[in-house]
Amino acid sequence: MCCSNPAFYISVYVLAVNLFGLYLRFVYFHNYFECFACRELDFKDQAYDYIVVGSGSAGSIVARRLAENPSVKVLLIEAGASGNGILQIPTVSLMLQDSVFDWQYRTVPQKHACLGLDKKVSHWPMGKILGGTAMLNNMIYVRGHPQDFAEWYKDSCNFNYTIDVLPYFKKLESNETNKHKCSVFVEDMPFKSNLSDYFLQAGLCLGFGLSDGVNSEPGFSATKVTMRNGQRWTPYHQLEKTKKRNLVVITNSLVEKVLLKSNYEAYGVKYTHLDETYYVRATKGVILSAGVIGSPKILMLSGIGPKKHLEKLKIAPRLDLPVGENLQDHVTTGLDLITLEAPPDMGLQQMLSPWSASRYFLWGEGPWTSPGCESVGFFNSEDEKIPELQFMILPYGAAIDGGSYLRGLVGIGERLWEGYFRRVNGSTMTVLPVVLHPKSRGTVRLKSKDPRTPPLIDPNYLAEGYDVDILLEGIELVKEFLETPPMRRLGAKLNAVKFPGCEGLEFDTRPYWVCYVRHFTLSSYHPVGTCALGRVIDEGFQVKGTNKLYVVDGSVLPSLPSGNPQGAIMMMAERAAEIIKHHCWLSQRRCCSSDVFQDQCSCY
Numbered sequence: 281m282c283c284s285n286p287a288f289y290i291s292v293y294v295l296a297v298n299l300f301g302l303y304l305r306f307v308y309f310h311n312y313f314e315c316f317a318c319r320e321l322d323f324k325d326q327a328y329d330y331i332v333v334g335s336g337s338a339g340s341i342v343a344r345r346l347a348e349n350p351s352v353k354v355l356l357i358e359a360g361a362s363g364n365g366i367l368q369i370p371t372v373s374l375m376l377q378d379s380v381f382d383w384q385y386r387t388v389p390q391k392h393a394c395l396g397l398d399k400k401v402s403h404w405p406m407g408k409i410l411g412g413t414a415m416l417n418n419m420i421y422v423r424g425h426p427q428d429f430a431e432w433y434k435d436s437c438n439f440n441y442t443i444d445v446l447p448y449f450k451k452l453e454s455n456e457t458n459k460h461k462c463s464v465f466v467e468d469m470p471f472k473s474n475l476s477d478y479f480l481q482a483g484l485c486l487g488f489g490l491s492d493g494v495n496s497e498p499g500f501s502a503t504k505v506t507m508r509n510g511q512r513w514t515p516y517h518q519l520e521k522t523k524k525r526n527l528v529v530i531t532n533s534l535v536e537k538v539l540l541k542s543n544y545e546a547y548g549v550k551y552t553h554l555d556e557t558y559y560v561r562a563t564k565g566v567i568l569s570a571g572v573i574g575s576p577k578i579l580m581l582s583g584i585g586p587k588k589h590l591e592k593l594k595i596a597p598r599l600d601l602p603v604g605e606n607l608q609d610h611v612t613t614g615l616d617l618i619t620l621e622a623p624p625d626m627g628l629q630q631m632l633s634p635w636s637a638s639r640y641f642l643w644g645e646g647p648w649t650s651p652g653c654e655s656v657g658f659f660n661s662e663d664e665k666i667p668e669l670q671f672m673i674l675p676y677g678a679a680i681d682g683g684s685y686l687r688g689l690v691g692i693g694e695r696l697w698e699g700y701f702r703r704v705n706g707s708t709m710t711v712l713p714v715v716l717h718p719k720s721r722g723t724v725r726l727k728s729k730d731p732r733t734p735p736l737i738d739p740n741y742l743a744e745g746y747d748v749d750i751l752l753e754g755i756e757l758v759k760e761f762l763e764t765p766p767m768r769r770l771g772a773k774l775n776a777v778k779f780p781g782c783e784g785l786e787f788d789t790r791p792y793w794v795c796y797v798r799h800f801t802l803s804s805y806h807p808v809g810t811c812a813l814g815r816v817i818d819e820g821f822q823v824k825g826t827n828k829l830y831v832v833d834g835s836v837l838p839s840l841p842s843g844n845p846q847g848a849i850m851m852m853a854e855r856a857a858e859i860i861k862h863h864c865w866l867s868q869r870r871c872c873s874s875d876v877f878q879d880q881c882s883c884y
């Protein structure tokens with residue numbers, strides 16, 4: 281009786297979400313008191329060679345690689361708490377959003393986009409925990425297209441993908457022989473819903489073949505994920521497994537600024553831990569890996585950034601650099617845009633079943649290991665090599681929990697819920713058309729001198745007409761996707777409820793879709809670019825005009841790769857670690873006059 285009623289599962293789900301929320305607070309305070317105890321350890325009076333700020337994907341790789349030399353002492357400083365193994369359950373990540381383990385960033389109200397969302401803002405979750413944002417991401421592993429990297433290094437002589445990029449991807453990805461040496465585990469999804477094969481078939485019917493999924497070649501594939509035996513796996517976990525005494529990790533410690541000698545040479549950082557201020561020194565270098573918001577923020581608080589902006593905030597400017605500019609993100613739309621006749625075998629009922637829990641804990645499989653997005657597809661226009669659109673396909677939408685929790689995470693307010701999502705009959709699914717190379721650029725600026733104040737984030741979504749055009753192209757492709765026999769067999773149809781704010785326009789016309797994408801603009805959560813290579817840092821990852829100060833994380837990507845960015849960020853981190861360690865990299869074997877470390881070309 282109970283078990284056929286969706287309302288029953290929704291109430292159990294709400295209970296579970298609330299209990300888990302309490303559990304997260306408990307973990308947080310437990311971590312905090314553990315940390316209180318560790319205060320006794322005299323880490324702060326030690327002299328370090330390197331300080332790495334931020335334990336996300338990039339920071340963990342750099343710290344671990346630098347500490348491979350046992351005589352090099354490395355301190356890794358993380359603002360968030362340590363978390364625990366329960367938080368590595370893949371499906372738990374949605375509940376980490378808006379929790380104590382999330383920075384809970386919001387953009388400023390958007391002018392051209394997000395018009396239907398609560399306050400016209402986009403929610404930007406980011407991990408504030410050991411492991412960083414990879415603790416709450418969808419684990420999709422994509423390398424990106426070789427042309428992406430050629431574009432980043434177009435001003436560098438001798439750049440060659442096979443020599444300068446590919447070896448670092450191989451170094452970071454797990455394979456049969458490098459289980460201890462790799463930086464992350466990449467596996468096939470251990471569990472798929474019963475719709476997953478239909479998605480791939482539909483992709484084939486569209487005329488796009490199967491692809492390997494990681495190299496962003498046109499085609500569809502099942503998602504490759506950063507998991508180890510069904511458990512979420514991040515570079516931090518790899519660091520923890522191989523950690524030696526010369527690498528010290530401290531948590532709950534917010535880095536406020538970089539200490540600079542004569543305005544250009546980094547010699548340490550200032551941070552606060554349990555309300556006390558500390559200064560810690562590094563003799564060889566400070567590496568900022570605090571992410572696309574955190575790194576520009578620390579630089580600006582240290583006086584490195586746009587001069588006028590810093591002066592306005594009464595921060596003494598030391599170096600005038602375009603820090604915080606060039607912000608870009610994979611913009612998307614289309615949550616719940618498709619209705620289905622029958623639900624997938626992965627809804628609340630399956631999620632909440634004790635059987636799913638057993639499958640996870642005993643065998644590392646089942647619905648609890650789902651990354652959400654089960655298939656990815658890449659599309660290029662005829663004359664372009666680099667794909668311009670990506671599909672991320674999810675067998676459900678935000679309506680899956682009856683509006684009890686998920687809608688809040690993306691900023692779907694009461695009015696939008698009542699006017700759109702609640703009116704849908706039956707179940708929904710989602711094909712997100714992602715603009716891979718948007719032209720709109722935004723900014724990250726300080727709101728105040730206080731390091732605890734979140735900065736002003738403005739992605740400036742859909743400021744450029746190109747981004748709207750590609751989203752509309754994406755919606756046309758979604759419609760073609762729905763016309764394929766496999767999707768018809770699922771009874772998949774375009775959700776015909778008119779989007780609130782666009783009621784006056786005729787459904788399924790160009791003006792309607794323009795209105796729709798401007799109202800229902802979503803982030804794929806892939807911001808990059810705020811300390812870009814070539815603008816803020818040089819090819820050696822050093823902040824221009826400084827010494828011993830590096831940035832290594834998503835902020836250094838000069839533009840977005842053709843796919844989910846964590847793979848490219850980790851590749852860059854491997855590259856940076858090698859450069860910082862040896863003061864040169866592989867292609868330096870082929871020196872040419874413009875190389876940064878020309879004098880050290882013989883280091884190999």
Ligand SMILES: Cc1cc2nc3c(=O)[nH]c(=O)nc-3n(C[C@H](O)[C@H](O)[C@H](O)COP(=O)(O)OP(=O)(O)OC[C@H]3O[C@@H](n4cnc5c(N)ncnc54)[C@H](O)[C@@H]3O)c2cc1C
Nearest residue numbers: 334336338359412413417418419420535571574834844846
């Ligand atoms: C919901 C969601 C889903 C995603 N899905 C995918 C996906 O499926 N595939 C993919 O490739 N990408 C995905 N991404 C994006 C991807 O996770 C990020 O691009 C990537 O993890 C960024 O890594 P990073 O090392 O640059 O920064 P982060 O991982 O954000 O690391 C920064 C670290 O620095 C710490 N920090 C910040 N400021 C300070 C300070 N002042 N002092 C000390 N520490 C500080 C932070 O707490 C954090 O731990 C997703 C993102 C989100 C939010």
Ligand SMILES: *[C@@H]1O[C@H](CO)[C@@H](O)[C@H](O)[C@H]1NC(C)=O
Nearest residue numbers: 438439440441442443444446
């Ligand atoms: C890049 O290097 C590979 C391997 O050495 C070589 O086969 C290839 O021709 C090079 N590509 C270019 C464009 O030089």
Ligand SMILES: *[C@@H]1O[C@H](CO)[C@@H](O)[C@H](O)[C@H]1NC(C)=O
Nearest residue numbers: 450451452455457458461462
């Ligand atoms: C496994 O990874 C190592 C680097 O970690 C690489 O040298 C090796 O070629 C890889 N092996 C295979 C089979 O890909």
Ligand SMILES: *[C@@H]1O[C@H](CO)[C@@H](O)[C@H](O)[C@H]1NC(C)=O
Nearest residue numbers: 474475622623624625626770
């Ligand atoms: C998938 O499983 C669900 C629940 O078991 C069922 O209702 C649905 O018909 C199945 N769909 C397909 C396409 O097999």
Ligand SMILES: *[C@@H]1O[C@H](CO)[C@@H](O)[C@H](O)[C@H]1NC(C)=O
Nearest residue numbers: 703704705706775776777778
């Ligand atoms: C949903 O079902 C209700 C009641 O059967 C009907 O009035 C409504 O038009 C349906 N909505 C859509 C979008 O099909």
